[in-house]
Amino acid sequence: MMKQDILNLENKNVGTIELNDSIFGLEVRADILQRVVRWQLAKMQAGTHKTKGRSEVALTPAKPFKQKGSGNARQGSRKGTQFRKGGVVFGPVVRDHAHELTKKFRKLGLKTALSAKAKEGSLVIVDEAKLSSPKTKELKAKLELCGLNNCLFIDGQEVDINFALASRNIVGVDVLPTIGANVYDILRKDKLVLTKDAVTCLEERLK
16 A cells, blocks of 8 residues: 545645555556557547549549540549549548457556556645635635646546536646546546545445
8 A cells, every 4th residue: 555645726735545455556668558559549530521432423434535536535424533523432431440358458548547656656635626616716825835736637437516617727737526537537637636536436446
């Protein structure tokens, strides 16, 4: 077990917490992180790009000119790729870019991402991420006091609505419930901020 200080949004130490080494203390392997991020981004890719082939272009299928006597190379249709507005050969088609990655490997990727943040000192534990009112100015002042300007907050099973609304207009700050925790969002932020509830939920999810 590794120990970590617990802070509040006033940047004051309010205790310590023990983090499970099997989740926050793994060896950081870039190959695992790369595979999981690649899987996530592939799932997000729309795959709606499309070009028209010979059978789809709106041109006459008739022979453009007679076979002999014109001095030109023989042609069977205006739909050929060599003609303007002709069909495209081997162009992109609508498809799903997603590929398979086992649940066990995805879980290992999330553990590795959490361990990477802990190892580089970019993991912050707070007692709670709650506000009495959805005031962006108030939250921004608290985050500046804590030195958090490019960070991902992960809360417990649900995110406090006031905190979520207040953070929505702050550039560089994202908020997710534990169920939404993912490797890509963790790695793209400078700091990872977990609430005590989030630590409990993550350890339950990844045990």
